[in-house]
Amino acid sequence: MKKILIVFILIISSFFTVWGSVIASGDLTKQEPITVDVQLGDTDNSYLFVPSSLEFETGKLYKLVIHNVGKTKHYFSSEGLSRSVFTRKAQVLGADxxxxxxxxxxxREIEVYPGGTAEWWFVPVKSGNINDLKCTIKGHEEAGMVGKITIK
Ligand SMILES: [Cu+2]
Structure with missing residues (x-):
């Protein structure tokens, strides 16, 4: 009986050891953030995100720094990203x-004025390919201001 109990405990503990290393645990919003920069920009005839493709991993804390380097205001808008992350906070940065x-x-959407910077702190909780990143200002999506987000 004792042997059976020991074997049972070993099986159970190895099960939790394996899964404990796969499944994130604890307060995931308290990690050191991974910084990812994205620029919102415009030229005379096009509008764009640089880079236009972003990649994240579930369970890690990200600080997405959104700079508007263009001459007009832009939006960073993605319903899909909004539904796939837990937002810790968004911050607006001053000139300093x-x-x-x-x-x-x-x-879901962050509007950034020319020269402005905003940060979106989040932990992705759902993997997938998100194809709805865009700037929602009239004409900008059509002029190329779209992007892709991959969450692994
Ligand atoms: Cu725009």
Whole structure:
């Protein structure tokens, strides 16, 4: 009986050891963030995200830094990303690069004025290919301001 119990405990503990290394645990929003930069820009006849393809992994904390380097305001808008992440916060940065506002709760779209920077802190919770990143200002999507997001 004792032997059976020991074998049973060994099986159970090895099961949790294997899964414990696969499944993220603890407060995932308290990790050191991985910084990813994306620029919103425009030329005389085109509008774009640089890079236009972003990649994230589930369970890791990201700080997505969104800079508008263009001459007009732009939106970073993705319903798909919004549905695939847990947002810790969004921050608006002042001219000195320090946060001047912090927004909590789910985010779907961030509008950034020329020269402005915003940060979106999130933990992806769902993997998949997201093809709905765009700027929602009239004409910008048609002029090329679209992007792809992959969550592994
Ligand atoms: Cu735009």
């Amino acid at each position: 690069g320090k946060a001047i506002a912090e927004i909590k709760g789910s985010i």
